[in-house]
Amino acid sequence: MLLIKLGGGLDLNWEGFAADIKSVQTTEPVIVVHGASATRDRIAEQLGIPIKTVISPSNITSVYTDQEAMDVFLMAYAGLVNKKLVAKLQGCGINAVGLCGLDGALWQAEAKKDLIVKENGRNKLLRNNLSGRVTEVNTSLILLLLREKYLPVICPPALGAGGEALNTDNDLAAAVMAEKLGIHRMVSLFEAPGLLADPNDESSLISCLSPETLEIQMERVEGRMKKKVMGALRALRSGVQTIYWGDGRINNPILSALEGQGTVIQ
Amino acid sequence: MLLIKLGGGLDLNWEGFAADIKSVQTTEPVIVVHGASATRDRIAEQLGIPIKTVISPSNITSVYTDQEAMDVFLMAYAGLVNKKLVAKLQGCGINAVGLCGLDGALWQAEAKKDLIVKENGRNKLLRNNLSGRVTEVNTSLILLLLREKYLPVICPPALGAGGEALNTDNDLAAAVMAEKLGIHRMVSLFEAPGLLADPNDESSLISCLSPETLEIQMERVEGRMKKKVMGALRALRSGVQTIYWGDGRINNPILSALEGQGTVIQ
Numbered sequence: 001m002l003l004i005k006l007g008g009g010l011d012l013n014w015e016g017f018a019a020d021i022k023s024v025q026t027t028e029p030v031i032v033v034h035g036a037s038a039t040r041d042r043i044a045e046q047l048g049i050p051i052k053t054v055i056s057p058s059n060i061t062s063v064y065t066d067q068e069a070m071d072v073f074l075m076a077y078a079g080l081v082n083k084k085l086v087a088k089l090q091g092c093g094i095n096a097v098g099l100c101g102l103d104g105a106l107w108q109a110e111a112k113k114d115l116i117v118k119e120n121g122r123n124k125l126l127r128n129n130l131s132g133r134v135t136e137v138n139t140s141l142i143l144l145l146l147r148e149k150y151l152p153v154i155c156p157p158a159l160g161a162g163g164e165a166l167n168t169d170n171d172l173a174a175a176v177m178a179e180k181l182g183i184h185r186m187v188s189l190f191e192a193p194g195l196l197a198d199p200n201d202e203s204s205l206i207s208c209l210s211p212e213t214l215e216i217q218m219e220r221v222e223g224r225m226k227k228k229v230m231g232a233l234r235a236l237r238s239g240v241q242t243i244y245w246g247d248g249r250i251n252n253p254i255l256s257a258l259e260g261q262g263t264v265i266q
Numbered sequence: 267m268l269l270i271k272l273g274g275g276l277d278l279n280w281e282g283f284a285a286d287i288k289s290v291q292t293t294e295p296v297i298v299v300h301g302a303s304a305t306r307d308r309i310a311e312q313l314g315i316p317i318k319t320v321i322s323p324s325n326i327t328s329v330y331t332d333q334e335a336m337d338v339f340l341m342a343y344a345g346l347v348n349k350k351l352v353a354k355l356q357g358c359g360i361n362a363v364g365l366c367g368l369d370g371a372l373w374q375a376e377a378k379k380d381l382i383v384k385e386n387g388r389n390k391l392l393r394n395n396l397s398g399r400v401t402e403v404n405t406s407l408i409l410l411l412l413r414e415k416y417l418p419v420i421c422p423p424a425l426g427a428g429g430e431a432l433n434t435d436n437d438l439a440a441a442v443m444a445e446k447l448g449i450h451r452m453v454s455l456f457e458a459p460g461l462l463a464d465p466n467d468e469s470s471l472i473s474c475l476s477p478e479t480l481e482i483q484m485e486r487v488e489g490r491m492k493k494k495v496m497g498a499l500r501a502l503r504s505g506v507q508t509i510y511w512g513d514g515r516i517n518n519p520i521l522s523a524l525e526g527q528g529t530v531i532q
């Protein structure tokens with residue numbers, strides 16, 4: 001079983017992604033997890049709702065999600081991107097079913113209502129944050145769909161204990177899902193050739209990483225990449241043996257990543 | 267098996283709806299189809315995208331859906347409303363799974379790309395309309411979910427033959443679904459006590475209708491109600507025996523409708 005994570009950038013090659021899914025599906029079941037951050041940011045801007053980015057005391061960037069932000073989140077992730085991706089896959093003859101973490105309690109999360117953030121050098125408490133950490137996965141729903149040859153196409157939000165929608169880190173959620181499903185191989189596609197030694201130089205690709213060298217990268221990388229590294233470390237601790245980071249903008253993005261043309265972590 | 271259609275108005279009582287689903291589910295499987303027109307209109311307005319309402323030569327009001335309008339449609343239907351409804355149901359202990367017609371090719375539609383509309387008294391041809399008529403339903407996906415005790419919560423768009431998302435009339439789609447699933451009873455909830463003799467007088471409820479008297483109403487009613495009447499006529503022709511129209515704003519909206527407190531068509 002292969003878990004493929006598709007980033008939320010606007011320059012990803014969905015056509016090539018769909019074509020590769022079709023060929024990979026002939027040999028093993030596939031599950032897709034996707035983001036939609038660029039679309040979320042665009043809709044928020046069009047609606048005049050600012051994205052509230054915050055920085056934790058340990059320098060992790062995340063988004064503060066109030067109800068207004070969650071509404072935009074649902075529009076972008078579960079609405080626009082999930083369904084356009086499903087339509088694209090259906091158009092290529094792949095029987096995709098789009099789900100978010102709320103559906104069938106697919107991703108169950110513990111809410112982190114209070115958030116400590118750094119602001120102007122000081123720590124500050126933000127309340128009523130609609131985000132959380134995925135702790136349980138309804139694997140039976142995923143296995144039910146796979147058994148009937150559907151392709152699950154999954155995105156956040158996750159479901160809180162009180163039935164609330166919670167923003168959640170996609171890379172960590174994918175890692176938890178991999179653990180619960182006993183998945184050994186993951187592909188993650190984004191708008192870069194893989195992990196770069198210099199984020200501004202696409203020719204500085206790091207081709208191979210071990211769990212140990214990945215730990216070292218954790219100190220170095222910034223922004224979204226930090227979350228990808230955290231997610232990968234979590235996945236490796238959960239039984240995933242190989243993680244393929246690859247360029248989602250090229251032809252054959254999945255097959256190229258599986259051939260080791262991006263960054264292979266094992 | 268009971269098919270329940272929930273309108274797209276903002277004043278519907280979701281809390282009461284969820285509580286009633288819970289009690290109806292103890293005796294029979296339930297499928298929910300919902301609208302989101304008021305939310306769609308609100309998002310379109312906030313985004314500065316006008317809803318293009320058109321009138322057919324036979325005086326049926328509908329919406330012209332270009333790609334921009336479809337994007338708003340996906341945000342409102344499959345995104346905001348479908349997932350908030352799923353979260354509400356999950357919060358009440360109901361294992362809801364939200365799907366749109368694209369997912370698993372649930373609602374397959376024939377596109378009506380060219381639309382003849384009345385404009386200033388003349389007929390005019392509008393091209394590239396992203397709408398269609400549902401002709402096939404993936405009943406096996408619905409039955410699969412019901413067998414595992416999930417509640418399917420379904421909304422448009424439907425899937426066109428080329429993988430495109432198509433706006434589709436929800437009342438007609440629900441009727442086609444009822445036919446394909448062999449459903450005999452349907453409930454439809456909206457922001458009125460039922461069919462009114464005078465649309466401006468809520469005390470003018472018409473309690474009972476036969477297929478023949480419903481045909482007569484078809485000539486009289488206007489706007490959205492015309493589509494509900496068309497959908498009901500289609501459902502009755504497809505083997506549905508009783509249709510309950512009821513007030514979605516009250517406590518126990520489903521149970522009240524099933525008790526005949528709205529309009530019963532049989």
